[in-house]
Amino acid sequence: MTVPDVDAAVRHLHAAHAPALHAWARHRTTDAREAEEIVQETLIRAWRRRDQYDPARGSERAWLFGIARNVAIDRHRRARHLRTVPADAAPDPIDDTDVGRAVETSHVRDALWALSDAHRAVVVETYYRGRTIAEAAVALQIPEGTVKSRLHHAMRTLRRELERHEVLP
């Protein structure tokens, strides 16, 4: 592999998965720097072991989250060994079910952020802020009809994206 090939492959890996891994890592630690380092270490490990990835056994995303789980556990053990964290502070256990759920959640997050700002905004107003159509229309300064049609379009797109990543059948 030439240097440009390596760079392109690594940039692809980063662009496709770093935001998802980062969001997951931020749920596990309040330390932003630690979250960054978990992402970096995960992607480097994945790069070193790229020959081990078998598409027949699951998605690239699921494979990466499995690695991220081990990275998080290893880092915690190292920190405990170096006594930078209390000896009795165990990391939250992370099992395969958690990893599967984390992968699904990462796809939901990606799907929301892949919507246009205008379409994401109507989902945020109605679902996350609990506003009615009329309230969302006022908040966004658009007609109620536009809120309804954007919401329908946004939900169709979310459904399609989640099917594509096999989160929904």
Added chain:
Amino acid sequence: MTPADHDRLRELTAAHVLGALDAADRAELEVHLEVCETCRQDVVDFAPLPALLARLDLAEVAGDSPAVSDAGGLVDAVRADVARIERSRRWWQRSAVAVAVAAAVAVGAVLFVDDGGTPDDPWPGVAMAVEVASSETTAHIVADERDWGTYVHVTAEDLPARDLYAVWTVDRSGRWAPVGSWAPTPDGRAELGCSTALALAEIDRVVITSADRDDELLVAR
């Protein structure tokens, strides 16, 4: 019910599932749902979405897209990694050829030198150059540096017959340490993973011997 009415009501199905309709719209849609299969299907399609959206909270979906560091740091780290592996691989290959030539000249022994890694090596890490005592033996040994030390993956076939085999690491100062052992297998093939706290650069060689270390059956550098 005109087609225009249907289209207008269909756009309410998403808001309905998210609980965002006011009472009048909801009542009108519910009457329509009783007679319209297309709109009912929309509701069925959207029904799983609220539970999935609930896994994120407002802070994660509002405002600007989440900030993540750019790929530059990762690219640099991987470049350094690739360079380190390449350096190491070239060094092992040069050393192996030199050792093979010197030994063959000195004692007339026949050495079989594995030329190291292949692009499709299933194990990550550095394929070590292998010298074997018997021409029957084939072996592939890969060393992969980890955070905790080095993982050594051994695949060997048709070693000279012994009661037991042992794998050792020999560090730069000549200290031997056992890292694995196995009993002969019916088909003469063995595959095992060994671990050492030594960093890759601290390992001078990996040796396979009989259990009592009487004879060296394979040396990998």
